[in-house]
Structure formats: C-alpha cells, structure tokens
Amino acid sequence: MAINSAAIRWHDDHLELLDQRRLPAETIWLPIHGSDDAATAIHDMVVRGAPAIGITAAYGLALEAARLGDDASAAALAPAIATLAASRPTAVNLFWALERLQRIASDLSGAALISALKADAQAIHQEDLAANQRMGELGADLLPANASVYTHCNTGALATGGHGTALGIIRTAWSRGNLQQVYAGETRPWLQGSRLTSWELLNDGIPVTLVADSAAGQLMQQGKVQAVIVGADRITANGDTANKIGTYNLAVLARHHGIPFIVAAPLSTLDAELPDGSHIVIEERDASEVRSIQGKTLAPAHCPVYNPAFDVTPAELITAIVTERGVIRAPSTDTLLAHLRG
Numbered sequence: 001m002a003i004n005s006a007a008i009r010w011h012d013d014h015l016e017l018l019d020q021r022r023l024p025a026e027t028i029w030l031p032i033h034g035s036d037d038a039a040t041a042i043h044d045m046v047v048r049g050a051p052a053i054g055i056t057a058a059y060g061l062a063l064e065a066a067r068l069g070d071d072a073s074a075a076a077l078a079p080a081i082a083t084l085a086a087s088r089p090t091a092v093n094l095f096w097a098l099e100r101l102q103r104i105a106s107d108l109s110g111a112a113l114i115s116a117l118k119a120d121a122q123a124i125h126q127e128d129l130a131a132n133q134r135m136g137e138l139g140a141d142l143l144p145a146n147a148s149v150y151t152h153c154n155t156g157a158l159a160t161g162g163h164g165t166a167l168g169i170i171r172t173a174w175s176r177g178n179l180q181q182v183y184a185g186e187t188r189p190w191l192q193g194s195r196l197t198s199w200e201l202l203n204d205g206i207p208v209t210l211v212a213d214s215a216a217g218q219l220m221q222q223g224k225v226q227a228v229i230v231g232a233d234r235i236t237a238n239g240d241t242a243n244k245i246g247t248y249n250l251a252v253l254a255r256h257h258g259i260p261f262i263v264a265a266p267l268s269t270l271d272a273e274l275p276d277g278s279h280i281v282i283e284e285r286d287a288s289e290v291r292s293i294q295g296k297t298l299a300p301a302h303c304p305v306y307n308p309a310f311d312v313t314p315a316e317l318i319t320a321i322v323t324e325r326g327v328i329r330a331p332s333t334d335t336l337l338a339h340l341r342g
C-alpha cells in the first residue's frame with residue numbers, strides 16, 4: 001500500500017524522500033532502498049524533523065529486511081539498526097521507532113519479518129498524522145482569540161507524518177478562524193523557518209511574516225505576539241525539552257514578557273528514561289553550516305565555529321506541553337509521568 005505525505009512517499013518496495021536541503025527553490029525526490037540510504041538521508045538532513053526521522057528510520061529498516069529476503073532476522077538486522085541509530089543523536093523518535101520494530105523482529109524471520117516491519121513502519125507513519133491532527137485540536141484550544149503566534153524552525157508536514165506539531169496547532173487554529181498571523185523565525189543556521197515554514201504556510205494561504213531570529217524579542221516587547229509555539233526533539237521525564245537551537249532564547253523572552261510558551265510533540269518524543277535535560281546528547285553539526293549559506297562562504301574560511309543543532313529549555317519555562325493524549329500544564333516529573341500512565 002502506498003502512503004504519501006509532504007516529505008515522505010512509501011511505495012512498498014522503496015521510499016522516496018523530498019530533499020529538504022533544496023526547498024523551496026527545487027522539488028527533488030530521492031529514492032531510498034535500504035537502511036544505509038535512509039541513515040545517510042537522515043544524517044545529511046534530506047529528511048529532518050523528529051517524527052519524520054523516526055518514520056524514515058522505520059521504513060529504512062523494513063527495506064533492509066526486504067533486501068535480506070529469507071536471511072532477514074533480528075540478528076541480521078543488527079548492523080542496520082546500529083547504522084540508523086548513529087545517524088543523528090538528539091531526536092528520540094529515531095530510537096523509539098527502531099526499538100518498536102526491534103520488538104517485532106525478535107521472534108520473526110524471512111517473509112514474515114519483512115511483512116511485519118513494512119506494516120509497522122506504515123502504522124508509525126499513519127499514527128503520527130493522526131497524533132498531529134489531535135494535537136492540533138488540543139493546542140488550538142489553548143490559544144487566545146485571534147492570536148498572533150511566533151514559531152521557530154519547521155514543525156510542519158515536512159517534519160512529520162503530516163499536518164505538523166506546532167504548525168499543526170497553527171493550521172487547526174487557522175481553520176477555526178482563530179489566528180491573526182504567524183511570525184516565523186528564520187532559524188539560523190539551517191534556515192528551516194525561512195526555507196520550509198514560510199513555504200508551508202504560504203502554500204496553505206496562512207498569513208506568515210518571516211523575521212530574523214534576532215527580531216523575536218522586539219516583537220514580544222511591542223505586544224505583537226500572544227503565544228510562542230514550538231516543537232520538540234526529546235522531552236525528558238521532568239519536562240525539560242530539547243528543540244532547535246534558539247528555542248531556549250525564545251522561552252526566556254516569552255517568560256520575561258508574560259507570553260505563553262507552548263511545546264507540541266507526540267508521545268513518541270517523550271523520553272521517560274532520562275530524568276532531566278542535562279542527559280540529552282546535543283548534536284553538533286559541521287562548521288560550514290554557520291560559515292556559509294547554501295555553499296557560499298561568508299565568514300572567514302577558517303574561523304572557529306560552535307554549531308549545536310539543539311538546546312534544552314527547562315520545564316519551568318514551559319507553559320504547556322501538548323501531546324495527542326492531552327495537555328500537560330506546568331510540566332514536571334509528576335505531571336509527565338502521570339500523563340504517560342494515561
């Protein structure tokens with residue numbers, strides 16, 4: 001069965017990924033035939049966004065099992081799992097998806113294993129879309145009437161199985177006629193905001209104003225923002241949240257200006273194994289991403305660079321975390337674990 005979403009197309013015998021490095025100027029789909037292709041695509045950010053990374057890893061593992069054919073087994077797939085797990089360290093959805101498929105693989109082999117992995121990868125894809133639609137409803141209920149909101153990075157259909165997390169709330173609020181406009185931070189250095197979020201929202205006819213990251217504080221100071229809504233890559237047991245670099249800055253600004261700071265993430269982004277954010281591995285990416293833009297070097301060629309891809313926002317700065325199960329207000333270890341118990 002084929003499953004299509006904005007960035008991920010499943011064709012049963014291969015996967016196609018929209019190359020998000022080339023958007024919005026070019027729409028190029030890349031074929032994925034196994035776990036090595038999938039791991040490279042995740043590492044190189046052909047596909048990015050915590051849920052989309054998990055979905056891609058699941059399909060990549062299923063395709064690797066198909067490549068092994070009758071030799072497919074949990075043991076035979078161990079190298080593929082290791083390769084996928086090494087592709088990017090911060091988004092827990094990658095590891096959540098691999099662990100979910102490993103549990104399935106434990107007592108199957110050959111054709112039965114291949115079929116089961118393909119079916120569960122598709123289920124992960126479809127479950128994520130449903131989770132985003134539910135989060136959209138729950139999160140839109142939190143917004144002040146006719147709000148103007150600020151968002152960071154890209155948390156839309158490109159980063160997920162469809163609809164989006166923070167952008168899913170924005171899409172649902174817009175569909176209800178309860179959204180004034182969206183301020184999208186450009187999100188240096190990879191520019192997910194200027195290249196991807198502005199593109200998604202313009203395509204949907206949702207009023208978006210692109211701003212430099214450094215304009216966020218002035219917008220809040222001028223009273224132009226009534227809520228900040230962001231996604232997440234890993235939320236620990238006490239509610240500390242890893243997200244795109246610059247998120248912590250926004251949380252501090254929002255607190256200073258008395259503006260709600262809302263995190264939207266599916267349950268697959270919650271990591272109860274880690275007690276707090278100090279344990280989260282923060283990916284550091286190549287210096288060239290800071291020194292240059294799309295291959296044009298702007299900084300001195302050998303200037304030292306520090307390029308963390310994420311930061312951690314402490315739970316006390318987060319007004320609410322929205323998952324598909326509900327809204328966690330004033331997140332803490334007690335409220336998170338109660339939420340996870342359902």
Ligand SMILES: CSC[C@H]1O[C@H](OP(=O)(O)O)[C@H](O)[C@@H]1O
Pocket residue numbers: 048049050051152153154155156159160165166192230231232233243244245309
């Ligand atoms: C809906 S999760 C999107 C999440 O992932 C982004 O990181 P990256 O583009 O590096 O994969 C960013 O942290 C977003 O909030």
